[in-house]
Amino acid sequence: MSDSADTEILDIADLDQEAWQDYAIEQGWSDGLPLVMPTEASVARMVAAAHGDNEGFAAISPRQVVPTMASLAANAVMAGAKPAYFPTILAGLRGILDPSYNLHGSMATTHSCAPMVMINGPLRQALGVNCSSNCFGQGWRANAGIGRAIQLILLNVGGGKPGVMDRSTQGSPAKYAFCFGENEEESPWLPFHVRRGFAPEDSVVTVMSGEAPHNINDHGSTSAEGLMTTFAHTIAQPGANTVYGKGPYMVVVGPEHAATFHRDGWGVDKLRDELWLRARIPLKHISEENLATYVATGHKPTGDFLTICRGPEDIHISMAGGPGKHSAFIPSFGGTAVVSTRVKLPSAGA
Amino acid sequence: MLTTTLEALTVYDPRGALRQSVTPTAPRVAALAGLRLGVLDNSKWNANKLLRGSLASLKAQHEFAAVNYYVKHSFSKDAAPELIQQIAGECDIVLTAIGDCGSCCSCCVRDGIALEQLGVPSAVIITTEFLRETRLTRAAIGMPGLQPVVIDHPISSITDAEMQARVAQVVAQAQQVWLGTVAA
Amino acid sequence: MRIVNPGFGLVPAGAEQATEGKVDWLNDPIVLFGNSKPNARELLEGVKAKLAGIRRTDNIDFIAKNSASQGAPPEMINDTAKKYRIALLALGD
Numbered sequence: 001m002s003d004s005a006d007t008e009i010l011d012i013a014d015l016d017q018e019a020w021q022d023y024a025i026e027q028g029w030s031d032g033l034p035l036v037m038p039t040e041a042s043v044a045r046m047v048a049a050a051h052g053d054n055e056g057f058a059a060i061s062p063r064q065v066v067p068t069m070a071s072l073a074a075n076a077v078m079a080g081a082k083p084a085y086f087p088t089i090l091a092g093l094r095g096i097l098d099p100s101y102n103l104h105g106s107m108a109t110t111h112s113c114a115p116m117v118m119i120n121g122p123l124r125q126a127l128g129v130n131c132s133s134n135c136f137g138q139g140w141r142a143n144a145g146i147g148r149a150i151q152l153i154l155l156n157v158g159g160g161k162p163g164v165m166d167r168s169t170q171g172s173p174a175k176y177a178f179c180f181g182e183n184e185e186e187s188p189w190l191p192f193h194v195r196r197g198f199a200p201e202d203s204v205v206t207v208m209s210g211e212a213p214h215n216i217n218d219h220g221s222t223s224a225e226g227l228m229t230t231f232a233h234t235i236a237q238p239g240a241n242t243v244y245g246k247g248p249y250m251v252v253v254g255p256e257h258a259a260t261f262h263r264d265g266w267g268v269d270k271l272r273d274e275l276w277l278r279a280r281i282p283l284k285h286i287s288e289e290n291l292a293t294y295v296a297t298g299h300k301p302t303g304d305f306l307t308i309c310r311g312p313e314d315i316h317i318s319m320a321g322g323p324g325k326h327s328a329f330i331p332s333f334g335g336t337a338v339v340s341t342r343v344k345l346p347s348a349g350a
Numbered sequence: 351m352l353t354t355t356l357e358a359l360t361v362y363d364p365r366g367a368l369r370q371s372v373t374p375t376a377p378r379v380a381a382l383a384g385l386r387l388g389v390l391d392n393s394k395w396n397a398n399k400l401l402r403g404s405l406a407s408l409k410a411q412h413e414f415a416a417v418n419y420y421v422k423h424s425f426s427k428d429a430a431p432e433l434i435q436q437i438a439g440e441c442d443i444v445l446t447a448i449g450d451c452g453s454c455c456s457c458c459v460r461d462g463i464a465l466e467q468l469g470v471p472s473a474v475i476i477t478t479e480f481l482r483e484t485r486l487t488r489a490a491i492g493m494p495g496l497q498p499v500v501i502d503h504p505i506s507s508i509t510d511a512e513m514q515a516r517v518a519q520v521v522a523q524a525q526q527v528w529l530g531t532v533a534a
Numbered sequence: 535m536r537i538v539n540p541g542f543g544l545v546p547a548g549a550e551q552a553t554e555g556k557v558d559w560l561n562d563p564i565v566l567f568g569n570s571k572p573n574a575r576e577l578l579e580g581v582k583a584k585l586a587g588i589r590r591t592d593n594i595d596f597i598a599k600n601s602a603s604q605g606a607p608p609e610m611i612n613d614t615a616k617k618y619r620i621a622l623l624a625l626g627d
Contacts, residue, residue: 008542014535029540043538065543074538105603156540219395219451222507246601260507289572297570298600323479324451325506335603 008070009040029078029156031148031176038074046073049083052346053090058097061104063159075152081145085127088205089149091343092117095207096150100337106209107160110167111241113333114174115150116210116250118318120193121203123343124181131181133322136213147177174212180320186255187319188262195268196340203343208250208316209336211240213328218257224264227257228271231327232278235308238285240331242308245299248338249309250330251275254321272312279315280305375495376469378530379443382408386416388441388470392425392458395506396513397448400475403517404445404524411521416440422461426453429461438468443528445520449476449498450505452483459487463496472496473524477503497532499523560589562619567606568598574625581622 015023024035036042047069059066072093076086096103096115106113119129130140138144160166168175184191193204218230231251235242242249251271253261261271283291283304294306309315316338321327332338379385389405391397405417418440422429437444444465449455455476462474476484476498488496501519508516526532564585566578575596582594597614599606614621 006542007539009536010539011536027541038538038540040536040538059546060543063543064546066546067543070538071540071542074540074542077538078540102604105605109603111603152540157543159541219506222509244601256504256507293570293572296575297598323503325504333603335601 008068024078028161029152031151031155033176035078035152036080038077042077043070043073046076046081046083046086049086049346050090053087053344055094057093060097060154060158062107062165063157065157065159067153067157071157072153075156076145076149079145079149079152080141081149082127082141085142085146085149087343087345088119088123088127088203089146089153091203091205091341092146092150092207093153095205095339095341096154098337098339098341101207101209101339102333102336103154103158103209105335106333107154107158108165108167109333110169111333112168112170112172112174112211113209113241113336114172114178114212115154116174116208116330117147117150117179118192118206118250118320119146119179119181119203120184120191120206121198121343122201123203123345124184129179129181131183131320132186133324135180135183135320135322136178136328143179143181144177147179150179151175151177172212174210178210178212180252182318183255183320183322186258188258189268189317189319192316192318193340198340198342203345204340205343206338206340208248208330208338209333210250210330211332213252213330214240216251216257216327216329217325218327219325222260224261224266227260228274228278231329232275235275235279235329236281236305238281238287238290240308241334242331243281243286243290243306244294244334245307245309247309247332247334247336248314248316249332250316250318250338252321252328252330253317253319254324254327255319256323256325257327258319268317269312271317272315275315276307276309276312280307370489371492372494373463373467373492375493375497376466376471378471379528382412382414382443382525382528384413384415385442386418386440387414388418388420388437388444390429390437390444390446390461391419391421392446392448392454392461393421393423394425394448394450394454396508397425397505399513400505400516400520401445401447403513404520407517407521408445408524426457428457429464431464434461434464434468438465438470441470444470444472445475445524446472447475447520448505449474449480449484450503452480455480455483456487459484459496459498460491462498463488463491463493466493466496471528471530473499473520473527475499475501475520475524477501477505479503497527499527557619559620561593563593563595563617564620564622565614565618566594566596567614567621567623568596569602569623569625570598570600571602571625571627574598574602577624578622 021034127142129142154160198204216234221227449458458474462472465472484498501516568574
C-alpha cells in the first residue's frame with residue numbers, strides 16, 4: 001500500500017459501489033468488510049458531533065503520525081458509525097493513546113490482543129449500546145460501529161497492518177470489533193466507572209488490550225463459594241499472557257452469577273481478594289523451561305503456585321450479559337493497563 | 351442543510367422466502383386418570399428435582415396407569431428419534447424439562463413437537479426468560495399451537511423452598527396443557 | 535469525486551538525536567541490554583565472549599528490563615545512557 005499521509009483530501013475517480021469497495025480494499029483501508037465512503041459531507045457531520053472535544057491527539061503507534069479530527073472521522077464513517085458515536089470513539093482512542101496502555105507493544109505483538117472497549121454511563125442507552133444478552137457478539141450497530149471505528153483508526157492512522165506491523169500469530173475475531181456496555185441496571189454493584197471515581201452521570205469508556213472473552217460456564221453452583229471455585233480455576237491457566245504476572249485482567253460477571261455472589265454477600269472487593277488468593281497457577285501446570293524463564297525474570301512462585309497479576313488492584317470486575325449461567329474472563333496482553341476516559345459531549349463543553 | 355429526494359427502490363428481502371406448514375397439536379385428553387404418563391428429563395441441573403417433585407404431586411392427584419421416566423444425556427441436542435418413538439409407544443401424555451437456557455429450551459420444544467406429531471400431548475417446561483425463544487421455535491418448526499409450561503427463571507441456582515414454588519407452577523399448568531384447557 | 539483520506543496524519547517534530555562524538559570501540563563501556571525474553575541473555579553473553587577476542591571486556595555489563603512487551607522505564611534508560619557509550623539490545627523476536 002502507498003503511504004499517502006500527506007494529503008487530507010483525496011480526489012479520486014467517480015466510483016460506483018463495487019468499484020469503491022475494490023479501491024478501498026486495494027488501499028489497505030479495510031478489515032476485509034465493505035466500507036462506507038468517507039465523503040467530505042459525511043466526515044463533516046461526524047466532526048461536528050465531536051465539538052465538545054478539542055484536545056489534540058498524540059501520534060499513533062506504530063506509524064507515529066498525529067491524526068486530525070477529519071482523518072479520525074473518516075475512519076468512523078467507513079466503519080458505519082453514526083455521528084453520535086464519535087465522541088465515544090474519541091474517548092476510547094484517548095485511553096488507547098495513554099502511555100500506560102502501551103499501544104506500540106500491543107500492536108506489534110504476536111499475541112492475539114485487541115482493544116477491548118467497555119462503555120459506562122447514560123450514553124449506553126442514548127446510543128443503543130448492548131449490555132445484555134450477546135453483549136460481546138453481533139447485532140448492535142453501536143457496539144459494532146464503535147469497536148470497528150477504533151480498529152480502523154489503528155489500522156489506517158496507526159498503520160497496524162496485519163502481517164506487517166501487526167504481527168499477531170493467529171489474530172482473533174475480537175479484532176473486528178470488541179465493544180460492549182456494562183449492564184449497570186441489573187448489576188448489584190456500583191457501576192465500574194463510579195468505582196473508578198467518575199460521577200454516575202458521566203459516560204466513560206474503558207479500554208484494555210485484551211484477548212477475546214473466555215467463557216466461564218457454571219450452571220451447577222448455587223453459592224458464591226461454589227462459583228469462585230469455577231471462576232478461579234478457569235482463570236488460572238498457564239497459556240494466557242496473564243501467566244507473566246505483570247498485568248491486569250478483567251472478569252465480566254453475568255447477571256445470574258452476579259446475583260448469586262451478591263446474595264451471599266460478596267461485593268467487588270471480596271471477589272478481587274478471593275481471585276487474587278485463589279486464581280493462581282499450580283506449578284505442576286507449568287513446564288520446567290517456562291518456569292525457569294519466569295523465575296529468571298523476577299516472577300517467582302508463591303508456594304506451589306504462580307500468581308497471575310500483581311495484586312487485587314490488577315483484577316477488574318464488571319457486570320454484563322443477559323439471562324444464563326455464564327461469565328467471562330478477559331486476559332490482558334500483559335504489558336498494558338485498564339484506562340478509563342470520560343466522553344466529552346458538545347453540551348457539556350470542552 | 352442538504353436535502354435529498356428518495357427514489358423508490360426495489361430490493362431483495364435478505365431473509366429469504368418463508369415456506370411454513372402448520373401442524374396441529376395432538377388431540378387433547380379428556381381426563382388424566384388411567385393414562386400412561388411419560389417424563390423426559392434432559393439432564394440439566396435441577397431438571398431431575400423439578401420433575402420428581404412434579405411427579406409426586408401429580409401422582410397424589412391422579413391414578414395413572416403407568417409412570418415412565420426417561421433421561422436424555424445431552425440437553426443441548428434433540429432427543430434421539432428412537433427415544434421419541436419409544437416414548438410415544440409407551441406413553442399417552444408427556445412432561446419434559448427443562449428449557450432454562452438457549453440450547454436446552456430449543457431442544458425441549460423440538461422434543462415436545464416431535465411427540466405431539468406422534469399423537470402424544472406434551473407439556474414442555476421452560477422458564478420466563480425463554481418464552482420468546484419458545485414462541486419463535488414452535489412457529490419455525492410449524493406448531494404454533496404448542497402451549498409451554500412457563501415457570502420462573504432461574505432453575506439451576508435455586509433453594510429447595512424456591513423449587514417447591516416452581517413445582518406448583520408446573521403441576522397447575524401441565525394439567526391444563528394435557529387437557530387443552532389453557533387459552534391459546 | 536473527493537473523499538477524506540483515512541490515513542492522513544501529521545508527522546510530529548523529530549526527537550532530539552544524541553550528540554555525535556567519537557566512540558572508542560576498543561575501550562568505551564558497553565551495555566548489553568536484555569529484555570527478559572527466553573535466550574536474550576544467552577545471546578548477549580555469547581556476543582561478549584566473542585568480543586573478548588578483540589577488545590577489553592571488564593567494562594561490558596549485562597542489564598535487563600523485566601517486561602519484554604513494555605518499554606524500559608525512563609530512569610533506566612537515562613542511567614544507562616549516562617554510564618555507557620555503546621549499547622547492544624536484544625531480543626526482538
